Amino acid sequence: MYSDLFSQLDAGRLRHLITLEGLPHERIAALLDRADALRTASRGGTRTLDLLGGRTVINLFFEPSTRTRTSFDLAAQRLGAHVINFDIASSSASKGESLLDTVHTLEAMHCDAFVVRHKESGTPQFIAQHLRSGAAVLNAGDGNHAHPTQGLLDALTLRRQRPDTGALRVTICGDIRHSRVARSDVHALHALGVRDIRLCAPEQLLPEAGEFPDCGIFHNFDEAIDGADVVIMLRLQKERMQAAAIPSEAEYFARYGLSSERLKRARSDCLVMHPGPINRGVEIATDVADGPQSLILKQVANGVFVRMAVLAELLGADKAATMRA
Amino acid sequence: MYSDLFSQLDAGRLRHLITLEGLPHERIAALLDRADALRTASRGGTRTLDLLGGRTVINLFFEPSTRTRTSFDLAAQRLGAHVINFDIASSSASKGESLLDTVHTLEAMHCDAFVVRHKESGTPQFIAQHLRSGAAVLNAGDGNHAHPTQGLLDALTLRRQRPDTGALRVTICGDIRHSRVARSDVHALHALGVRDIRLCAPEQLLPEAGEFPDCGIFHNFDEAIDGADVVIMLRLQKERMQAAAIPSEAEYFARYGLSSERLKRARSDCLVMHPGPINRGVEIATDVADGPQSLILKQVANGVFVRMAVLAELLGADKAATMRA
Amino acid sequence: MYSDLFSQLDAGRLRHLITLEGLPHERIAALLDRADALRTASRGGTRTLDLLGGRTVINLFFEPSTRTRTSFDLAAQRLGAHVINFDIASSSASKGESLLDTVHTLEAMHCDAFVVRHKESGTPQFIAQHLRSGAAVLNAGDGNHAHPTQGLLDALTLRRQRPDTGALRVTICGDIRHSRVARSDVHALHALGVRDIRLCAPEQLLPEAGEFPDCGIFHNFDEAIDGADVVIMLRLQKERMQAAAIPSEAEYFARYGLSSERLKRARSDCLVMHPGPINRGVEIATDVADGPQSLILKQVANGVFVRMAVLAELLGADKAATMRA
Numbered sequence: 001m002y003s004d005l006f007s008q009l010d011a012g013r014l015r016h017l018i019t020l021e022g023l024p025h026e027r028i029a030a031l032l033d034r035a036d037a038l039r040t041a042s043r044g045g046t047r048t049l050d051l052l053g054g055r056t057v058i059n060l061f062f063e064p065s066t067r068t069r070t071s072f073d074l075a076a077q078r079l080g081a082h083v084i085n086f087d088i089a090s091s092s093a094s095k096g097e098s099l100l101d102t103v104h105t106l107e108a109m110h111c112d113a114f115v116v117r118h119k120e121s122g123t124p125q126f127i128a129q130h131l132r133s134g135a136a137v138l139n140a141g142d143g144n145h146a147h148p149t150q151g152l153l154d155a156l157t158l159r160r161q162r163p164d165t166g167a168l169r170v171t172i173c174g175d176i177r178h179s180r181v182a183r184s185d186v187h188a189l190h191a192l193g194v195r196d197i198r199l200c201a202p203e204q205l206l207p208e209a210g211e212f213p214d215c216g217i218f219h220n221f222d223e224a225i226d227g228a229d230v231v232i233m234l235r236l237q238k239e240r241m242q243a244a245a246i247p248s249e250a251e252y253f254a255r256y257g258l259s260s261e262r263l264k265r266a267r268s269d270c271l272v273m274h275p276g277p278i279n280r281g282v283e284i285a286t287d288v289a290d291g292p293q294s295l296i297l298k299q300v301a302n303g304v305f306v307r308m309a310v311l312a313e314l315l316g317a318d319k320a321a322t323m324r325a
Numbered sequence: 326m327y328s329d330l331f332s333q334l335d336a337g338r339l340r341h342l343i344t345l346e347g348l349p350h351e352r353i354a355a356l357l358d359r360a361d362a363l364r365t366a367s368r369g370g371t372r373t374l375d376l377l378g379g380r381t382v383i384n385l386f387f388e389p390s391t392r393t394r395t396s397f398d399l400a401a402q403r404l405g406a407h408v409i410n411f412d413i414a415s416s417s418a419s420k421g422e423s424l425l426d427t428v429h430t431l432e433a434m435h436c437d438a439f440v441v442r443h444k445e446s447g448t449p450q451f452i453a454q455h456l457r458s459g460a461a462v463l464n465a466g467d468g469n470h471a472h473p474t475q476g477l478l479d480a481l482t483l484r485r486q487r488p489d490t491g492a493l494r495v496t497i498c499g500d501i502r503h504s505r506v507a508r509s510d511v512h513a514l515h516a517l518g519v520r521d522i523r524l525c526a527p528e529q530l531l532p533e534a535g536e537f538p539d540c541g542i543f544h545n546f547d548e549a550i551d552g553a554d555v556v557i558m559l560r561l562q563k564e565r566m567q568a569a570a571i572p573s574e575a576e577y578f579a580r581y582g583l584s585s586e587r588l589k590r591a592r593s594d595c596l597v598m599h600p601g602p603i604n605r606g607v608e609i610a611t612d613v614a615d616g617p618q619s620l621i622l623k624q625v626a627n628g629v630f631v632r633m634a635v636l637a638e639l640l641g642a643d644k645a646a647t648m649r650a
Numbered sequence: 651m652y653s654d655l656f657s658q659l660d661a662g663r664l665r666h667l668i669t670l671e672g673l674p675h676e677r678i679a680a681l682l683d684r685a686d687a688l689r690t691a692s693r694g695g696t697r698t699l700d701l702l703g704g705r706t707v708i709n710l711f712f713e714p715s716t717r718t719r720t721s722f723d724l725a726a727q728r729l730g731a732h733v734i735n736f737d738i739a740s741s742s743a744s745k746g747e748s749l750l751d752t753v754h755t756l757e758a759m760h761c762d763a764f765v766v767r768h769k770e771s772g773t774p775q776f777i778a779q780h781l782r783s784g785a786a787v788l789n790a791g792d793g794n795h796a797h798p799t800q801g802l803l804d805a806l807t808l809r810r811q812r813p814d815t816g817a818l819r820v821t822i823c824g825d826i827r828h829s830r831v832a833r834s835d836v837h838a839l840h841a842l843g844v845r846d847i848r849l850c851a852p853e854q855l856l857p858e859a860g861e862f863p864d865c866g867i868f869h870n871f872d873e874a875i876d877g878a879d880v881v882i883m884l885r886l887q888k889e890r891m892q893a894a895a896i897p898s899e900a901e902y903f904a905r906y907g908l909s910s911e912r913l914k915r916a917r918s919d920c921l922v923m924h925p926g927p928i929n930r931g932v933e934i935a936t937d938v939a940d941g942p943q944s945l946i947l948k949q950v951a952n953g954v955f956v957r958m959a960v961l962a963e964l965l966g967a968d969k970a971a972t973m974r975a
Contacts, residue, residue, distance in 0.1 A: 108625035433950035
């Protein structure tokens with residue numbers, strides 16, 4: 001439903017980033033390469049680059065998410081951009097202004113990029129389709145649909161640890177059905193050439209049949225994790241637990257949580273990932289989250305560089321990263 | 326009540342901008358000229374100027390208004406200033422600190438300009454009269470009194486479209502009685518030399534007799550719009566509708582809304598303006614708001630340049646706009 | 651309880667600022683000297699220095715305090731740093747993420763300094779002890795424990811007015827028991843060599859016996875203020891009044907408020923200080939707060955320079971302050 005009417009690409013240039021689905025693999029690899037280059041150029045995020053000097057990035061968050069918003073905010077600031085954090089709760093939206101009127105108003109003030117998070121799938125694309133300027137839209141998470149920068153940062157994190165990605169077995173466990181992270185991760189993993197992807201969820205939280213034709217589908221986590229090189233745990237929205245007919249967090253953890261015991265069924269050097277924020281003792285044990293196999297904080301760190309790369313790419317910034325004078 | 330004790334001018338220099346009332350017309354024209362110059366110098370808002378480098382602008386909004394606040398925020402950032410968005414709801418105001426104690430505290434931290442919005446008429450002037458430093462006060466809308474940057478941006482928008490402003494007929498329709506926009510627009514239109522201004526409102530929302538001696542007063546919109554070159558529609562505060570003895574939004578639209586049908590009574594090239602946010606189908610029809618005669622988004626765009634001009638003027642920035650190094 | 655496991659110093663370098671307690675006096679004096687130097691270098695806060703260009707300062711306020719947060723925000727901006735104001739109410743904290751997971755996540759995005767305010771004593775030190783990076787923690791007020799930048803700014807304000815600090819009699823009056831300001835002020839005053847410190851409170855709000863062995867303890871304000879060179883009034887948290895068995899604000903003012911009448915019992919050039927926000931007519935009379943002996947706004951002004959100094963010191967910025975290009 002998202003691809004028929006809309007292309008993220010404009011004459012070969014990436015104009016928006018709504019989803020990783022359908023994006024050529026070499027383009028995803030190029031974004032990851034650029035993230036690595038920006039890490040170096042910014043000396044790990046400690047030097048401001050001037051790639052987006054004078055540009056304006058507006059964080060348009062209809063769902064609260066300080067974590068993701070802060071990551072985008074820092075990414076834009078470290079590229080020299082002006083940042084506006086548009087707090088929807090206190091905005092004219094509360095005066096009954098429509099979404100598109102808000103967007104067109106902000107566009108009229110000149111905006112180079114909108115970073116959009118919304119609980120309804122499709123909102124970022126809807127905005128992108130109705131823009132009247134050359135602004136770019138970055139999807140920062142829409143409903144169950146996509147969270148492309150999460151997919152990219154997970155791919156970057158994985159690629160840096162295991163450059164030979166084609167040979168990996170990756171298990172994703174949690175509420176697959178409602179997870180935009182899982183969807184974007186699968187696209188990103190395909191781009192990395194990962195062939196052995198296993199999706200594991202309670203039966204009621206499995207995706208629709210046929211949505212992931214190239215992935216193995218499991219509802220027994222012990223089987224799904226067997227021999228895995230990477231396990232990506234998903235955050236449990238607690239209100240989903242009832243839908244999954246699971247009576248308690250303890251029961252969820254027993255069946256779908258990542259304990260150090262269960263992790264032994266994976267390869268001994270298996271990497272552990274989680275998009276955060278984590279529910280300790282619900283989907284992941286504290287000793288695993290904080291243990292040597294965990295990449296959770298590396299994911300966060302890579303998130304800033306990936307978002308710098310996407311902003312720079314969408315806004316057509318010169319490849320030659322320069323320091324602020 | 327505002328002019329006796331207070332002058333916005335200090336030895337001929339514009340020190341504060343509280344109202345357009347009484348401001349010499351050539352000074353208003355100079356602000357519009359400067360807005361145009363800043364548009365060019367900032368390349369349409371895409372380059373940061375360094376006119377206010379090191380200066381501090383504090384947005385002091387006692388009423389929520391993300392739209393106007395964002396416009397001021399961008400204006401200040403694009404001139405190189407530091408910006409503080411002072412959220413009154415979460416401030417010491419909630420600890421019972423008085424308005425002036427808050428202002429004097431912020432002044433003591435060094436502040437070059439306060440941008441003030443307040444639901445009570447007179448608050449920005451009250452602040453200006455009690456400042457202890459050389460800070461400037463910009464009124465961003467106070468009660469029913471004034472919204473001078475809205476008046477300026479409307480004048481700029483109109484002047485750019487119809488340079489021969491003296492010959493225009495301008496009709497303003499809506500809740501004139503309670504509208505700070507209408508008041509500032511009338512002053513701005515006078516400064517442009519507009520002689521034929523028509524104010525139209527339901528009887529209960531007309532201004533006090535004698536407040537606008539140079540304007541025609543109407544309560545029949547069909548008559549008021551007849552032959553107009555410009556129609557400025559005002560936002561309906563829905564709680565005012567009852568005061569106006571109008572039973573429904575549909576009834577309001579039928580009598581005071583701008584439909585494409587009614588617009589035909591104006592000149593064929595009549596321009597349509599609205600300060601936003603718009604209530605579609607209440608005071609303006611969607612096809613008119615989005616149609617070729619609408620200047621609504623141009624008003625928004627001009628708002629940023631006007632605010633840059635006012636900030637630069639009040640803060641005594643050099644006329645020679647320079648790019649940030 | 652705070653000093654056993656933790657040192658703010660790391661090989662002689664000030665790594666965090668959690669409390670002034672135990673900090674060598676010459677180090678406190680050096681911070682005050684640096685504040686004065688930064689005042690000059692920044693031309694009173696009107697020029698941006700580039701000492702912290704590219705650095706990231708995160709304001710992590712778990713208690714609302716626009717006044718202190720704005721002071722830190724301006725201090726960081728005027729040193730050229732990126733600032734993130736992390737609004738805890740709208741953060742993942744509301745998704746149940748633990749404090750340390752939030753901190754480690756922000757650290758992973760690269761953060762040079764956390765400015766922490768929390769209603770629980772010990773939270774900033776707790777964060778400092780669990781950091782995984784080289785980030786600095788600045789305590790912006792924790793429970794009843796400490797508010798070290800308030801102590802420093804009070805010391806700076808006093809030292810600038812009365813360089814011969816050793817000979818002064820300083821009276822602090824209010825809810826001493828629950829006051830982090832009083833505790834940090836006492837440490838700062840000791841560092842200035844003040845020997846005659848008098849603490850005055852209603853009996854129920856006096857500190858535990860023995861907490862301040864070097865201070866005189868009073869519950870009669872008329873006696874405590876006798877011959878004072880400086881009076882520091884504390885803000886009354888109104889919910890404490892009942893605990894103090896004081897039936898009304900008028901009664902509190904009569905016994906513990908600073909009226910111009912009572913001020914006459916002090917030396918004729920006695921200075922008046924208050925950390926703000928003030929309750930006029932409760933702990934201090936309006937004519938005293940606004941009178942010629944009041945240093946209240948000077949305290950606010952000095953707060954920004956002190957915070958610049960602490961940020962520069964903790965982040966290891968070069969002593970040679972340079973202007974932004």
